Amino acid sequence: MKIWESNIRKVTPYVPGEQPKRTDVIKLNTNENPYPPSPKVAEALRQMNTEPMRKYPDPEARMLVEAIAREEGVASEQVFVGVGSDDVLAMIFMTFFNSPKPIFFPDITYSFYDVWADMLRIPYEQKPLNDAFEIESGDYYPENGGVIFPNPNAPTGALLGLDVVEDILAHNQDVIVVVDEAYIDFGGMTCTGLLERYENLIVVKTFSKSRSMAGMRIGYAIASAELIRYLNDVKYSFNSYTMNQTAIVLGAAAAEDHAYFEETRQKIIATRENAKTELRKLGFSFADSMANFLFVTHERVPAAELFAALKEQGIYVRYFNKPRIDNYLRVTIGTDEEMERLYAFLREYLGENYGVL
Numbered sequence: 049m050k051i052w053e054s055n056i057r058k059v060t061p062y063v064p065g066e067q068p069k070r071t072d073v074i075k076l077n078t079n080e081n082p083y084p085p086s087p088k089v090a091e092a093l094r095q096m097n098t099e100p101m102r103k104y105p106d107p108e109a110r111m112l113v114e115a116i117a118r119e120e121g122v123a124s125e126q127v128f129v130g131v132g133s134d135d136v137l138a139m140i141f142m143t144f145f146n147s148p149k150p151i152f153f154p155d156i157t158y159s160f161y162d163v164w165a166d167m168l169r170i171p172y173e174q175k176p177l178n179d180a181f182e183i184e185s186g187d188y189y190p191e192n193g194g195v196i197f198p199n200p201n202a203p204t205g206a207l208l209g210l211d212v213v214e215d216i217l218a219h220n221q222d223v224i225v226v227v228d229e230a231y232i233d234f235g236g237m238t239c240t241g242l243l244e245r246y247e248n249l250i251v252v253k254t255f256s257k258s259r260s261m262a263g264m265r266i267g268y269a270i271a272s273a274e275l276i277r278y279l280n281d282v283k284y285s286f287n288s289y290t291m292n293q294t295a296i297v298l299g300a301a302a303a304e305d306h307a308y309f310e311e312t313r314q315k316i317i318a319t320r321e322n323a324k325t326e327l328r329k330l331g332f333s334f335a336d337s338m339a340n341f342l343f344v345t346h347e348r349v350p351a352a353e354l355f356a357a358l359k360e361q362g363i364y365v366r367y368f369n370k371p372r373i374d375n376y377l378r379v380t381i382g383t384d385e386e387m388e389r390l391y392a393f394l395r396e397y398l399g400e401n402y403g404v405l
């Protein structure tokens with residue numbers, strides 16, 4: 049071994065879902081929105097030219113920050129933007145989780161949390177979800193170095209009521225509590241209303257799901273102006289220009305089109321509710337998801353087998369080969385047509401191989 053080997057920061061990276069090269073697939077594996085971004089984004093794109101690219105973008109991304117602040121009903125000093133919520137979350141881990149005490153998050157959750165904690169040498173404890181795949185708020189009462197959980201949780205889709213979120217906050221007033229609301233727009237209630245009472249709360253959201261802009265990489269945090277200042281100090285110590293000019297302009301256009309946002313999220317909610325009925329009929333069970341995906345298991349067919357059969361057919365879903373969830377598939381909600389093709393294939397496959405109706 050070379051001497052320098054021992055000084056390398058070796059990490060086990062997060063593994064993102066597959067982005068297949070083929071275009072003739074039904075892509076239900078990375079929780080993207082099947083609908084295009086707002087037509088206002090297309091219009092803003094048409095009006096853009098290359099001239100501003102010569103210059104550095106606004107390091108404060110004010111146009112985007114202000115559009116988000118208006119949409120969320122908060123002051124612009126309470127908004128921090130980043131390159132997807134992954135960037136925002138990474139900055140949050142770096143800025144706020146610096147205690148020798150462990151941070152707490154669920155055992156089954158967004159699989160980036162333990163990667164950031166490991167990389168940044170943050171001690172952590174994972175609190176097991178109960179058998180219904182729900183967070184038990186009491187697990188988060190003991191002393192800790194910070195708390196983070198998604199609501200709804202991923203990949204389960206299970207939603208905590210605001211009373212439970214508040215209960216966790218009430219028991220954790222000496223640390224920073226981060227609620228990752230990547231999927232909140234598909235049927236949950238945002239906890240931003242609790243910001244007035246809990247100055248240690250940070251709410252994280254993204255344009256990747258309910259605003260159909262995963263490819264633009266826009267995420268944000270809402271918190272007290274004081275916490276946002278701390279976040280910005282770390283960001284400016286890392287990279288002043290995280291948000292590119294195109295993302296700033298197109299993100300602002302998306303944030304301003306509230307009507308389109310409502311329309312697409314309601315379409316996805318309706319398709320998801322129908323998917324619950326269809327998949328139940330086919331012998332699947334799942335936690336009651338309030339996200340844009342269902343986390344399903346079949347009474348007779350192993351998830352790994354179904355995953356492979358679906359992929360063979362050009363239908364991509366997500367499979368996590370991990371303890372407790374290795375017999376589950378996470379199925380993103382697509383358009384009605386895409387979902388119909390999924391049900392049709394499953395009907396055929398389960399009928400032929402398992403005699404299911």
Ligand code: PMP
Pocket residue numbers: 131132133134135158198202228230253254255256262265266267
């Ligand atoms: N949080 C959760 C719970 C997620 O599932 C995702 C999507 N992978 C993210 C954050 C990050 O999304 P993005 O960086 O696209 O905003």
